[in-house]
Amino acid sequence: MGFNFMSGMRVNEKNITPVTSWSESESEIIIPPEFQCPISIDLMTDPVIISTGITYDRVSIEKWINSGNKTCPVTNTVLTTFDQIPNHAIRKMIQGWCVEKGSSLIKRIPTPRVPLMPCEVYEICRKLSSATRRGDYKKCVEIIGKIKKLGEDSERNQKCINENGVGLVLCDCFVKFSGDEKLTAMLNEILSLLTWMVPIGSEGITKLSSESSFRCVSGLLRSNEDSVRQNAAFFMKEILTLDETRVHAFAVENGVVGAFAKLIRDSVSSTATKFSLIAIYQMVLQKPEIASEFLDVGLVNLTVEMIVNAENSVCEKALAVLDAICETKKGREEVRKNALVMPLLVKKILKVSELATRSSVSVILKLSKTENVFAVEEAVCLGAFQKVFLVLQVGYGEETKAKATELLKMMNAHMKLMGDCVDSSMNFKYLKKPKSKSGRLRNFLL
Incomplete structure (x- = not known):
């Protein structure tokens, strides 16, 4: 239970209802104006300073900017940059005030995690690119782990990573080390990260379609781990959208046909099945003679089973x-x-x-x-x-x-x-x- 004291609203976990009467045991607590966000008029939980020097709650100012506004809500000045700098001084004052009140209606706000900034992503890309060129796989593993942790911290971090070129650098890293079977764990981690960075663009997919990369992806497709197979199936599907004869020759050479059939037969997941069907469709569509390879592994009967039992999205692709x-x-x-x-x-x-x-x-x-x-x-x-x-x-x-x-x-x-x-x-x-x-x-x- 909490209070929005400026609006006279009692805040419940499930809903917000107007206060119609004051309990005798409750006393009104006034939030100091300097702790209120100028936009929401609520207590700030993550105060940030924008280029005009005004402090807002991060959620409120981001919503304002994302709505297409390019000015400061208070001063109406055109913003020279949309960067938001954490106001640690105000946040500590707010936390101290919350503790001082010691009321069940006021809880101490947690210290927010500082979101990732584009400049930090550029530095990560630079370090990973440098380690890749040197062939320093240990440093690459360290940086890849950092990228994974940052992405898991928040969707905002993921978005920042996606928008600032990390995907292409990861593709370069994958190509560099794809011929080393001892680094399978790192290579799978790269594919796992790339799945939430799509679309990585034609340049990235072209890199993954190189001979060594293709062999690596097809090897992961035959892994014993379902999550690894699903990631590999996704990127095999992406690679096979390229209208290149050599890609399909690689597919036959590296046992991709049997791997896809096994992935479907094992019913790893609906998602993995859809990825496999799309890849098979691309292969047969662009190179019809490859159909005989799939017929030899019983694809017709597998497809019929999916048309009978599978959900509509899978049935559509099976047809x-x-x-x-x-x-x-x-x-x-x-x-x-x-x-x-x-x-x-x-x-x-x-x-x-x-x-x-x-x-x-x-x-x-x-x-x-x-x-x-x-x-x-x-x-x-x-x-x-x-x-x-x-x-x-x-x-x-x-x-x-x-x-x-x-x-x-x-x-x-x-x-x-x-x-x-x-x-x-x-x-x-x-x-x-x-x-x-x-x-x-x-x-x-x-």
């Missing part, structure tokens, strides 16, 4: 992977072998998301177009005609509608097999293919 696999003849043959595929594809239309619907329709279309009349008949008998027709009515994008239209025309040729599924008097010859198509499932990665 996209299945669609990418069906780009190849061998992929379509493997997909046809699984009796659950067609019922699941029909079921997921309009059920998960537009991307899932697009993938489902696309897979049915690919299976139906490749001299496989039975795929069309099965889809029709499962009720796909009505659901695909509805796709045209719900405002989906041009690519989704284009696929739906093409599939409807194919199914229309098998009207006699529909029985009671649809009104056989309906004629869909009027359906026309939309004029334009968007790109492939690029939004899948967002």
Whole structure:
């Protein structure tokens, strides 16, 4: 229980209610004006001085500045800098006053941790860069540990670290030591830090895609520790977004295919599974022949299991992977072998998301177009005609509608097999293919 004495409000842990009457055991305590924040008129808990010399509570002045204001609230002077310097003198006076009052309504404010400043981050970057160039891994381990501790202290510190170039310097450090298997712990720590510094930019990802770095990341992907595998999966996904043939050659060479399949099979986490599916999608999309590598490790059955059991975000990505696999003849043959595929594809239309619907329709279309009349008949008998027709009515994008239209025309040729599924008097010859198509499932990665 505490008091906002200037506003006559009793402050409770759960809510704030107006004071309607004063208890006889409570006496009014007036906060000295010099201890009040000019913005909130409350007792300052973390007083800071800005460039105009006025002291504010840090939370209040940061909120003021972050709202787009560029002037001092008291003097209305344009701020020459937004730096905030802790006012230790006022803070100690406030703490002393709290102790002196000795009231249950007044608690001594804790000494706040001083937030990280950009100049300190620049110095950290300089030291880490220097240690990296010298090959001084012990110093690098020390600095990396400091960065981790600073980030764990507060979200504000993390933001300051993210905005001042630490990510790129960490990438340089990773590249420098990626060939040393004895430094696996340090390299994993770097990846762990980089996960909360994304996006690190194309320059950083390009560094991680170098031959030695790629081998290191793929090695971590095969680790026995789940957290390590998840971090590695995340950056493997980022690396594989690069449209470079050599990256995919590295993937096959370094056992990445099997590692991803194992990561999915082990159900490490929903996040790790999504990272893996996105990476697989990228690999197969950019280099379709790599699909055979995934087929050999049972990817089709793994994907079908996820479509059956997984949450919508995972199901969506699993369907996209299945669609990418069906780009190849061998992929379509493997997909046809699984009796659950067609019922699941029909079921997921309009059920998960537009991307899932697009993938489902696309897979049915690919299976139906490749001299496989039975795929069309099965889809029709499962009720796909009505659901695909509805796709045209719900405002989906041009690519989704284009696929739906093409599939409807194919199914229309098998009207006699529909029985009671649809009104056989309906004629869909009027359906026309939309004029334009968007790109492939690029939004899948967002």
